[in-house]
Amino acid sequence: MDERNHVQCLGILRPVRDALDVLNGKWKLPIIIALTFGEKRFGEIVKEVEGITDRMLSKELRDLEINGLVKRTVYDTYPVKITYALTPHSQSLNGVIEALRSWGELHGKKVRSE
Amino acid sequence: MDERNHVQCLGILRPVRDALDVLNGKWKLPIIIALTFGEKRFGEIVKEVEGITDRMLSKELRDLEINGLVKRTVYDTYPVKITYALTPHSQSLNGVIEALRSWGELHGKKVRSE
């Protein structure tokens, strides 16, 4: 029936849109991926995430920090060292990343074979 | 080691960015979800995907069709009936959607509990 379809659809749509709101844009997931292998410094992330500018990384890191996905740490050494790391909450994104990676590979192959 | 980290990171980053390029924006995945339960007509999708305008749906459906994720069918009846359906290729997005749904629920709970 149509009504059941609609209700079922909503149950998926709402959380997916919640997720998309937080992960939107070109850079958030790439940044998170770069951090999956351990905390990194600003300059290291710039090198890892090809094409990102200082300005975008700065802005995106702030967004991610506000949303509780990234933790910024200032080491009180001289000179000061600043690192970014994933929070436990963003480590739960592993499934999303793996699904996207796997589909992206499939899609890439498909596109190249056309 | 750092070099291994970098290489491993690239192996994930490239396909994920391929995927993001195709699925970017606010509406593509919601539209695909709405179509997961079977082909739908334009007006039905508008109703299902809350908040989308005619203009955006029109544009996004065209994008999805170009990328081989949606199939548009014109039934030669009177009056003409037009439907949109997922292609086999976009059905392989199930894993991505399920991962996002599951993480979105977790994230929603976390946000509301703060």
Add this chain to the structure above:
DNA sequence: CGGTATCCGATAGGATACTG
């Protein structure tokens, strides 16, 4: 090193009106 400030163009996306 780890950013911020400023400026700018391109795109996303919304509102409204209209059409065959």
Add this chain to the structure above:
DNA sequence: CAGTATCCTATCGGATACCG
């Protein structure tokens, strides 16, 4: 019903320059 046309704003994202 299934869109298109037009217009508008907001945000994305790049370039460049600069700072402590």
